[in-house]
Every structure is written in C-alpha cells, then in structure tokens.
Amino acid sequence: MTGASRGPNDPGRRDRIIDAALDVIAEHGVAGTTHRRVAEAAGVSLGSTTYYFDSLHQLLTEAFNRLAESMSARYRELLDEARDVAQARAAVVEIICGPRWGSPRELMLIYELYAFSSRNPDVLDVTRSWMRASRATLGEHFDARTARALDALVEGLTIHNSMDSEPMSRADVAAVVEAVSRGA
Known part of the structure; x- marks a missing residue:
C-alpha cells in the first residue's frame, strides 16, 4: 500500500x-x-x-549540457539584438564584461566543465557543441576566422578577468574586440 x-x-x-x-x-x-x-x-x-x-557520469554530463545550453542561449540573445557589426562588437564586449553572461557561480561551473571534459570524451562533445554554437552565432556578424578568434577571446578574457586582481577595463576590452574584428 x-x-x-x-x-x-x-x-x-x-x-x-x-x-x-x-x-x-x-x-x-x-x-x-x-x-x-x-x-x-x-x-x-x-x-x-x-x-x-544510470551513473553519476551521466548526471554530470547532462548537467553540463544544461549549463552549456543556458549560457549559449544568453550569448545568442545578446548577439541577436545586434543589427550591424558595431552593435555585434558591443555585444561581444557585453558578453565579456557585462553581468548577463556569467555569474561567479557560472564561471566556476565553466571551469569545472573544462577540467571534466578534458578527461571525458562525451563531455568534451558538450564543450565542442557549445563552441560550435557560439561560433555560429558570431558567424552571423563576422567571417568564420574572426568568429573563431572572438569566441576564444570571449573565453580567455572572461576567465582572466574573473581571476585577475586588476581585470581589463571595458574600454580596453572594446579596443581588443575592435582590433580582432576589424575588417570583418
């Protein structure tokens, strides 16, 4: 009963x-x-x-997939609002510097995802899928090479700024984004 x-x-x-x-x-x-x-x-x-x-590994994989989908949706939202290259550059700066991209909790989860995926091929697929989605979103505004470079820039500067005692200023980030994307 x-x-x-x-x-x-x-x-x-x-x-x-x-x-x-x-x-x-x-x-x-x-x-x-x-x-x-x-x-x-x-x-x-x-x-x-x-x-x-079926396993803790499956749960972790699905959890990281949810994180990637959530972060990718916010990334896409910011870039979907852009109507020209200047606005797309501003959106990239916002992704790197703004509060909508990632909280300290989400950045911690991203670090965990990267470490876990480096040893687990199925989770590496989650990371790679997220990168493809990011590049495709950027590719709506920039050529493929520039989209790839900007995606790496977003990841790198976000990580560095979260750990640096003197994070790069928004103006400096904007200048770097402009330099990377010039001519795109």
Whole structure:
C-alpha cells in the first residue's frame, strides 16, 4: 500500500536533480559531487538520482549540457539584438564584461566543465557543441576566422578577468574586440 500514499507523480523531479547537480558542482566541484549530495540538494530520495540517471557520469554530463545550453542561449540573445557589426562588437564586449553572461557561480561551473571534459570524451562533445554554437552565432556578424578568434577571446578574457586582481577595463576590452574584428 506504500504506492497509494506516495502522492502524485513529480514530472519536474528529473530537472530538479539536474539543477541540483549544477549547484553541488559549483559548491564542491566535480570531485566532490555524489549522488547523495545531489539528492539532498534536490530534495529527493537517493534512489531518484539512480532511477533517472544510470551513473553519476551521466548526471554530470547532462548537467553540463544544461549549463552549456543556458549560457549559449544568453550569448545568442545578446548577439541577436545586434543589427550591424558595431552593435555585434558591443555585444561581444557585453558578453565579456557585462553581468548577463556569467555569474561567479557560472564561471566556476565553466571551469569545472573544462577540467571534466578534458578527461571525458562525451563531455568534451558538450564543450565542442557549445563552441560550435557560439561560433555560429558570431558567424552571423563576422567571417568564420574572426568568429573563431572572438569566441576564444570571449573565453580567455572572461576567465582572466574573473581571476585577475586588476581585470581589463571595458574600454580596453572594446579596443581588443575592435582590433580582432576589424575588417570583418
């Protein structure tokens, strides 16, 4: 009779588990992420994590995929608003310097994604897919070579600015974006 007292099915449980996995990764890193911690953060039973995900590796992969999709959507939103190259350059500067791109939590998750994907080919596919999406979005405003360079610039300057005691100023970032994209 335990099934009768269980209550209605929880259609959002799987998504809550994925979101909780990102919270746990941000707080404890991939190395400190366990099914138990994720279940606790999601407010579900430990069995729910193994019911929805065959392994912790699968859960981590899906969590990182959700992160990449979310970040890519914001990236695309900013560039979709651009109507010319000057506005596209301003959007790239906003991605690097502005608050819409990535919170400290999201940057921590990105660092974890990069480290984890360097040793896991299926997660490397998540990273590569994200790069392709970013370059395609940039490619709507810039040639392929410039889009690739700007994508690398976004990643590099974002990482450097998050760790540097004296981050590059918005004006300096704008000058670098202009130099990289000149003639595009």
